Amino acid sequence: xxxxxxxxAAKRILQLIPILIAITFLSFAMIRxxxxxxxxQRMESTxxxxxxxxxxxxxxxxxIDKPFLVQYGTWFSRLLSGDMGTSFVTGKPVFSVFISKLxxxxxxxxxxxxxTVVVSIPLGVLAAVRQGxxxxxxxxxxSFVGNSMPNxxxxxxLMYVFSIRLKMLPVISxxxxxxxxILPAATLAVAMSAKYLRQVRATVLDELGxxxxxAARARGVRFRTVLTAxxxxxxMVTIVTLLMLSIGSLLGGTAIVESIFMWDGxxxxxxxxxxxxxxxxxxxxxxWMSIVFVMVNLIADxxxxxxxxxxxxxxxxx
Numbered sequence: 001x002x003x004x005x006x007x008x009a010a011k012r013i014l015q016l017i018p019i020l021i022a023i024t025f026l027s028f029a030m031i032r033x034x035x036x037x038x039x040x041q042r043m044e045s046t047x048x049x050x051x052x053x054x055x056x057x058x059x060x061x062x063x064i065d066k067p068f069l070v071q072y073g074t075w076f077s078r079l080l081s082g083d084m085g086t087s088f089v090t091g092k093p094v095f096s097v098f099i100s101k102l103x104x105x106x107x108x109x110x111x112x113x114x115x116t117v118v119v120s121i122p123l124g125v126l127a128a129v130r131q132g133x134x135x136x137x138x139x140x141x142x143s144f145v146g147n148s149m150p151n152x153x154x155x156x157x158l159m160y161v162f163s164i165r166l167k168m169l170p171v172i173s174x175x176x177x178x179x180x181x182i183l184p185a186a187t188l189a190v191a192m193s194a195k196y197l198r199q200v201r202a203t204v205l206d207e208l209g210x211x212x213x214x215a216a217r218a219r220g221v222r223f224r225t226v227l228t229a230x231x232x233x234x235x236m237v238t239i240v241t242l243l244m245l246s247i248g249s250l251l252g253g254t255a256i257v258e259s260i261f262m263w264d265g266x267x268x269x270x271x272x273x274x275x276x277x278x279x280x281x282x283x284x285x286x287x288w289m290s291i292v293f294v295m296v297n298l299i300a301d302x303x304x305x306x307x308x309x310x311x312x313x314x315x316x317x318x
Contacts, residue, residue, distance in 0.1 A: 028075070087273075094284050184257050240303050244296045266288065
């Protein structure tokens, strides 16, 4: 089993290489075709006089006066040697800037996932067990409301209630500590919990309708034992999939929430880089998201084998 998992992981990691190359090329091309210029953007924001000679000299210094393929080849060759370039705005190495913001995003992502697990799994199971009753209706209605609200609206609502009215939490996260993480994590967890709650409910209902549940109940096994020992165990593949996808989407998609709460993470860094046309930082963010999603899917696939031995890594018969 260990050798098969190792072979499967190595195969998937090798598949990551051409995917990353294609993604970097496409993102590099789209950034250059965006129709804006980092030099003009910077000079207009600082109020400098737009002199063509100065503009040409700055473009030459940044290396963006060369043809597209030459720019991409130069950037990619440096990347292979471990150099992700230098920020056009700050002049600092992209790798060190990116790594300095990463812990804040990791904290926010895992706090959101933990809160989602605490809320969605128990409520999803409760809604399935109480199918058609008032409890089920209230939980499904709450999930519908939570799923229909966009993140920015939830963020403003939580700010108004807990920061402005109750004055319990800071409006803006002045640091990346636990107190400042509460509102951003809750904002992300609201939509995720609402979505995954319904999926957990549907998965548990599907398992409760299977023959082995009726057979266990007919033998006198307590319903709670069947639920915890058999039904939830069978549902773990779906639950793990949801959690893995949540981690991937959070690590790569917290930009809006981080910007609203001024959470100093990778997402806010990416928004600022896009605003200032800081191409090296944008490229680093695109690579980060690509690696996260591929690796999260790899971990999820390997977890299936540990949870359910019937799953075969090579796609063989189960």
